[in-house]
Amino acid sequence: MRAADKVLPEATLGRLTLYLRVLDSLAAEGTETVSSEVLAEASGVNSAILRKDLSLLGTFGRRGVGYEVGVLAGFISGTLGLDRDWRVAIVGAGNLGRALAGYGGFRGNGFRLVALLDQSPELIGRRFADLDVRDAGELETLLPADAVNMAVLAVPGAAAQALCERVVAAGVRNILNFAPVVLQVPPGVQVRKVDMARELQILAYHAGHAGQGGPPGP
Numbered sequence: 198m199r200a201a202d203k204v205l206p207e208a209t210l211g212r213l214t215l216y217l218r219v220l221d222s223l224a225a226e227g228t229e230t231v232s233s234e235v236l237a238e239a240s241g242v243n244s245a246i247l248r249k250d251l252s253l254l255g256t257f258g259r260r261g262v263g264y265e266v267g268v269l270a271g272f273i274s275g276t277l278g279l280d281r282d283w284r285v286a287i288v289g290a291g292n293l294g295r296a297l298a299g300y301g302g303f304r305g306n307g308f309r310l311v312a313l314l315d316q317s318p319e320l321i322g323r324r325f326a327d328l329d330v331r332d333a334g335e336l337e338t339l340l341p342a343d344a345v346n347m348a349v350l351a352v353p354g355a356a357a358q359a360l361c362e363r364v365v366a367a368g369v370r371n372i373l374n375f376a377p378v379v380l381q382v383p384p385g386v387q388v389r390k391v392d393m394a395r396e397l398q399i400l401a402y403h404a405g406h407a408g409q410g411g412p413p414g415p
C-alpha cells in the first residue's frame with residue numbers, strides 16, 4: 198500500500214489544506230524551497246507536527262535544503278485528490294448559493310462549478326456567475342448529465358434531508374452541507390457540514406473566557 202492510500206486522520210487532512218495554501222502562495226512568489234520551520238510558521242502549525250504530517254504521506258524534506266515547494270504542493274494535491282476532476286453542483290440559488298457560485302476561489306483547486314439549481318420559478322432561468330439556474334425538480338437527470346460528483350446544499354434546513362436523498366439517488370457521493378441540520382446518508386456517502394453559527398459560538402466561548410464581550414443580553 199502506498200502512503201497516500203492510507204486514510205489520514207482528519208486533523209492531518211485539515212492541516213494539509215493549510216500547508217497547500219501556503220505552498221501555493223510561495224510558488225506564486227517564485228520560491229523554490231522552504232524549510233519545515235518557515236512552512237509551519239506560515240501555516241500556524243508547530244513544526245514537529247508538520248514534519249509528522251508530511252512523514253505520514255511518505256515525503257521528507259532534505260536536511261539543510263527543506264522541501265521543494267512545487268513537488269510538495271503536487272504531492273499534497275494528489276493526496277487530497279485535487280488532481281481529479283471534481284464537478285460541483287450548488288443546490289439552492291438563494292443568498293448563500295449565489296455568493297458561493299460567485300466565489301472565484303471555489304472554482305480553482307481542481308473544482309469545477311458545473312450546475313446551479315433551485316426550485317423557485319423566480320430563479321430558474323436566471324444567470325449568476327456564468328451559470329443558468331436550472332430546475333431542481335429535474336436534478337435526477339441534470340446531475341448525471343453534467344457528471345456531477347460533488348453537491349453543495351444551500352437550501353433551508355427543512356428541505357435539506359429530502360434533497361440530500363435525491364442527490365444521493367442521482368449518484369452523487371460527496372456532499373457539502375450548509376443547511377443547519379445533520380443529514381442522514383447511506384454508507385459510502387461523505388458529508389461535510391459548514392456551520393458558521395457553531396464557529397461563532399465557540400469563538401464567543403473563548404472570547405468570554407478571555408474577559409471579552411459585552412454584558413449578557415436580555
Ligand SMILES: NC(=O)c1ccc[n+]([C@@H]2O[C@H](COP(=O)([O-])OP(=O)(O)OC[C@H]3O[C@@H](n4cnc5c(N)ncnc54)[C@H](O)[C@@H]3O)[C@@H](O)[C@H]2O)c1
Nearest residue numbers: 289291292293316317333351352353354356376391392393
Ligand atoms: N453554514 C453556514 O455557515 C451558513 C451561512 C448562511 C446560511 N446558511 C444556511 O444556508 C441555507 C441557505 O441560506 P440562504 O440565506 O441562501 O437562504 P435563501 O432563502 O436565500 O435561499 C434558499 C434557496 O433554496 C431554495 N430551495 C428551497 N427548497 C429547495 C429545494 N427543495 N430544492 C431546490 N431549492 C430549494 C429556495 O428557493 C431559495 O432560493 C440555509 O439553510 C441557511 O440556514 C448556512
